[in-house]
Amino acid sequence: MALLKNLCRALFIHERIRTTLQKAKEARRLAERLIEFAKHNDLAGKRHVYRYIPDHKLVKIICGEIAPKFAERKGGYTRIYKLGPRTGDGAEMVLLELVERSDDNVLDLRRKLIERRHGAEEKVKKEKAKKDKEQPKKKEEGIKEKSKPDKHQKERADIDRNKEKEKNKEKDKKNKNDKTQKQQPLKKK
Numbered sequence: 149m150a151l152l153k154n155l156c157r158a159l160f161i162h163e164r165i166r167t168t169l170q171k172a173k174e175a176r177r178l179a180e181r182l183i184e185f186a187k188h189n190d191l192a193g194k195r196h197v198y199r200y201i202p203d204h205k206l207v208k209i210i211c212g213e214i215a216p217k218f219a220e221r222k223g224g225y226t227r228i229y230k231l232g233p234r235t236g237d238g239a240e241m242v243l244l245e246l247v248e249r250s251d252d253n254v255l256d257l258r259r260k261l262i263e264r265r266h267g268a269e270e271k272v273k274k275e276k277a278k279k280d281k282e283q284p285k286k287k288e289e290g291i292k293e294k295s296k297p298d299k300h301q302k303e304r305a306d307i308d309r310n311k312e313k314e315k316n317k318e319k320d321k322k323n324k325n326d327k328t329q330k331q332q333p334l335k336k337k
Contacts (some may be wrong), residue, residue: 152178155244157201159226160210161262164245164254166231172244176226181243183225186215209258217248 155175167175180201185193189211198207218225229243250258273294 155201156182157203159244159246160206160214161258163214163249164243166241166243168234169230169240169242171214172228172242175244176228180223180225182210183215183218184223186211187218189215203262206260212253214246221247243259277330313327 151171152175155165155167155171156179159175159179165172165175176290178200182197185196186207187193194207194211198204201207201210225247227247228244229245231241231243233239234241249255
């Protein structure tokens with residue numbers, strides 16, 4: 149269903165899409181049904197269209213610009229042109245388009261309007277990602293500042309280090325004594 153929704157969305161934005169024959173036939177059914185609801189141009193029709201195309205601006209375009217062109221028609225809002233087989237897998241390719249097309253200038257404005265909105269959403273996502281990356285760094289810095297040892301902790305750490313050094317010195321002395329004893333030759337009696 150998501151594939152059909154996206155095909156219909158692209159059809160209403162560009163008014164012409166290139167796809168396979170089977171996809172086009174299924175998308176045509178949904179597109180014509182949505183145009184039929186949009187022709188009523190009432191709240192229920194808009195909500196029904198919004199169910200399949202969750203984009204307020206595009207629903208407004210469908211109900212306000214595209215559907216009124218088909219007010220006199222009772223069906224057959226789209227047409228399919230066969231383009232031939234696709235190289236590679238040989239799938240039958242077609243052009244699915246609306247029968248009543250807008251001017252190219254209107255289509256360009258519509259594309260820019262919708263792309264601009266999606267471009268702005270992407271920028272907001274990128275900014276949020278940057279902020280999320282910066283926030284953990286700030287949190288880590290805050291943790292480091294809090295974990296700085298106070299005066300008493302430093303003294304305890306110094307005492308512990310000194311004790312370890314003394315133990316290491318004692319071990320070294322014992323090891324030296326053991327080595328010197330082993331090196332002395334045994335005296336025969």
